[in-house]
Amino acid sequence: MIKKVTIIGSGVMGRGIAQSFAVGGFPVKVNDIKETFLEAAEKSIDQNLALLVHSGELRDDEKRDAKGRIAYTADLKDAIRNADLIIEAIPEVLEMKWALYKDLEQYKKPGAVVSSNTSTFPISKLTEQTAFNGDFLITHFFNPAHLVPLVEIVKQDETKQEIVDDVVGLLKRIGKSPVVLKKEVNGFIANRLQTALMREAFSLVGQGVADAEDIDTAITAGPGFRWAFVGPTRIADLGGLDTWKRVFDNIAPDLDKSDGAPEIINRLVQANKLGVKTGEGLFKYGKHEIQTVINQRDDYFVKLGRIKKVNEF
Ligand SMILES: NC(=O)C1=CN([C@@H]2O[C@H](COP(=O)(O)OP(=O)(O)OC[C@H]3O[C@@H](n4cnc5c(N)ncnc54)[C@H](O)[C@@H]3O)[C@@H](O)[C@H]2O)C=CC1
Numbered sequence: 001m002i003k004k005v006t007i008i009g010s011g012v013m014g015r016g017i018a019q020s021f022a023v024g025g026f027p028v029k030v031n032d033i034k035e036t037f038l039e040a041a042e043k044s045i046d047q048n049l050a051l052l053v054h055s056g057e058l059r060d061d062e063k064r065d066a067k068g069r070i071a072y073t074a075d076l077k078d079a080i081r082n083a084d085l086i087i088e089a090i091p092e093v094l095e096m097k098w099a100l101y102k103d104l105e106q107y108k109k110p111g112a113v114v115s116s117n118t119s120t121f122p123i124s125k126l127t128e129q130t131a132f133n134g135d136f137l138i139t140h141f142f143n144p145a146h147l148v149p150l151v152e153i154v155k156q157d158e159t160k161q162e163i164v165d166d167v168v169g170l171l172k173r174i175g176k177s178p179v180v181l182k183k184e185v186n187g188f189i190a191n192r193l194q195t196a197l198m199r200e201a202f203s204l205v206g207q208g209v210a211d212a213e214d215i216d217t218a219i220t221a222g223p224g225f226r227w228a229f230v231g232p233t234r235i236a237d238l239g240g241l242d243t244w245k246r247v248f249d250n251i252a253p254d255l256d257k258s259d260g261a262p263e264i265i266n267r268l269v270q271a272n273k274l275g276v277k278t279g280e281g282l283f284k285y286g287k288h289e290i291q292t293v294i295n296q297r298d299d300y301f302v303k304l305g306r307i308k309k310v311n312e313f
């Protein structure tokens with residue numbers, strides 16, 4: 001039975017995952033390599049909890065209780081000593097994950113489950129050096145993790161079924177929507193779909209068909225509007241598979257088939273224009289604009305999450 005959770009890595013994802021468990025009633029320890037990183041994470045979690053109070057999702061006492069369930073420590077052994085579930089959310093660098101897993105194998109308590117929040121790595125690749133005797137799986141949360149319900153779960157033959165069942169039950173208890181993959185594939189489900197669409201999106205910007213803003217509107221006012229409640233396969237059934245066959249036959253030959261990052265992304269990364277991380281990417285951000293954009297995003301997601309809870313399709 002999973003009762004105590006530890007998050008390794010307090011960055012963009014780790015802080016949101018920690019908040020999800022704390023709001024869900026679980027004691028959480030958050031670990032990072034520097035106290036300053038942990039202080040930044042605590043400040044961010046406080047802000048995000050305040051947003052939930054402001055939007056009416058949390059009462060003040062619930063915010064206080066959630067904050068009280070989170071402990072921060074730069075000491076890895078202390079962080080994982082009593083943990084039943086250890087979620088790794090460190091950078092998407094295989095060698096870094098492998099090095100951490102060696103420490104986790106050595107210091108975690110027997111039977112403690114380890115999961116990775118990796119965006120892309122197949123589970124077989126992650127466990128090439130440390131297999132955790134079957135006590136390992138992928139739990140891929142989505143950004144922002146404290147608001148987006150999806151968690152993709154990837155297991156392997158060695159993964160004990162009771163662990164999958166325990167983690168699925170745990171995630172549902174904290175209000176998440178876990179999807180268990182039937183077999184591993186690079187990039188899992190949502191990132192493959194998201195990357196395919198984004199490849200075409202950036203291709204259209206690169207061809208001068210539309211600018212970034214209009215591409216986003218075409219999705220948020222169109223397919224994205226529908227996808228919040230009706231997924232692509234159901235959309236196909238509702239639209240008529242005969243028509244969708246003609247759509248595929250007519251459009252598929254013209255879709256972008258690049259096998260790497262879009263040129264526009266390569267150019268921006270080369271120029272260190274990484275988006276909100278550096279203040280400019282596809283869009284430019286004024287000094288206080290970044291927090292405004294994030295707050296507006298989160299406000300929309302809170303409202304959408306409230307509607308989805310009531311109207312699960
Ligand atoms: N950023 C995103 O939108 C999403 C990221 N992911 C995945 O989640 C993982 C984390 O990504 P982000 O949160 O974006 O990264 P990040 O760079 O924002 O945060 C990573 C944190 O891990 C810490 N760290 C590095 N080595 C460590 C160690 N040995 N022990 C403890 N802490 C350590 C860093 O100091 C940093 O605070 C990656 O695997 C990424 O692919 C998954 C879904 C979405």
Ligand SMILES: O=C(O)[C@@H](O)C(=O)[C@H](O)[C@@H](O)CO
Nearest residue numbers: 118119141142143190191194
């Ligand atoms: O968008 C997300 O949250 C997830 O699909 C990801 O894992 C993406 O790869 C994300 O890390 C890109 O920033």
